[in-house]
Amino acid sequence: MLITLKEDIKKICWILYKKDYWRVTVLLIVSIFLIKSNFKVYLVKGDSMEPNLNNHEVFIVNFLAHKIFGIKRYDVLVLIDDEGDGVVKRVVGMPKERVKLTNGVIYIDGKRKDFPLAVYRDAMAMTTEEITLKEGEYFFIGDNRGNTSFGITREENIIGLLK
Numbered sequence: 118m119l120i121t122l123k124e125d126i127k128k129i130c131w132i133l134y135k136k137d138y139w140r141v142t143v144l145l146i147v148s149i150f151l152i153k154s155n156f157k158v159y160l161v162k163g164d165s166m167e168p169n170l171n172n173h174e175v176f177i178v179n180f181l182a183h184k185i186f187g188i189k190r191y192d193v194l195v196l197i198d199d200e201g202d203g204v205v206k207r208v209v210g211m212p213k214e215r216v217k218l219t220n221g222v223i224y225i226d227g228k229r230k231d232f233p234l235a236v237y238r239d240a241m242a243m244t245t246e247e248i249t250l251k252e253g254e255y256f257f258i259g260d261n262r263g264n265t266s267f268g269i270t271r272e273e274n275i276i277g278l279l280k
Contacts, residue, residue, distance in 0.1 A: 157177070157178050157180065157277070158175055158176070158177060158178075159175070159176050159177070159178045159195055159203070159205070159279070160173060160174075160175055161173065161174045161175075161176065161205050162204075164261055164264055165204075165205075165206070165259030165260075165261050165264055165265035165266065166193070166205055166206070166207070166259050166260045166261060166265075167260065167261045168260070168261070169193075169260050170193070170205060170260070170279075176205075176279050177279075178195050178276065178277040178278065178279055179277050179278045180276065180277040181277075182277070182278040183275055183277065183278045188208055188211075188255065188272075188275070188278075189208075190208060190209060190210075190211055190230075191207055191208065191209065191232060192207070192208050192278060193205060193206070193207050193208075193278070193279040194206060194207075194208060194257070194275050194276070194277065194278055194279065195275075195276040195277050195278075195279060196257065196270050196274050196275045196276060197270075197274040197275075197276065198266070203276055204266070205259075205279060206257035206258060206259055206265075206266075206267075207232070207257060207258060207259065207260060208255050208256070208257055209223050209225070209230065209232070209256055209257065209258055210223070210225060210248075210250055210255060210256025210257075210269075211250070211255065212250050212251065212252050212253060212254055212255065213249075213250060213251070213252060214226055214249075214250050214256075215227070215247050215248070215249050215250075216245075216247070216248045216249075216250060216256045217245060217246070217247040217248070218243055218244055218245040218258070218267065219244050220243060220244060221243040221262035221263070223256075223258070224247075232260070243262055243267065245267075248269065250269065253271055253272045253273075254269050254270070254271055254272075255269070255270055255271075255272070255275075256268070256269055257269075257270055
């Protein structure tokens with residue numbers, strides 16, 4: 118099977134070369150390389166992002182989008198947690214902002230920020246003192262405020278943007 122596949126690829130390449138489609142072939146190969154190196158399929162683990170992202174849901178992660186276009190409030194990112202695992206969370210606090218979490222509700226610079234798709238059941242224990250984020254730091258949290266982790270991550274711990 119592998120030998121046949123190699124022979125078939127050689128035949129296709131020869132036909133494209135003969136018909137002067139070599140430019141398209143090179144463009145296609147470069148495009149495949151760029152797509153493969155900048156995107157990865159990711160499996161959501163756990164229910165911390167419910168109801169918006171469910172356990173075992175599969176998404177594509179873009180490794181470059183956040184580096185090129187920046188990170189915006191409410192972007193859903195894959196980031197490295199304290200244990201070194203990749204987790205999916207929503208960015209709510211941006212660099213140099215003051216963030217406070219009270220019963221699962223987020224206050225940025227003293228103003229309440231609501232995310233309409235967040236679930237607040239059993240979020241009474243989710244409370245923090247006011248935190249001032251430094252340059253390059255983001256505050257993240259899951260949408261299921263009763264069953265999620267939250268905290269600060271540095272920009273270098275962000276793997277990619279979920280699309």
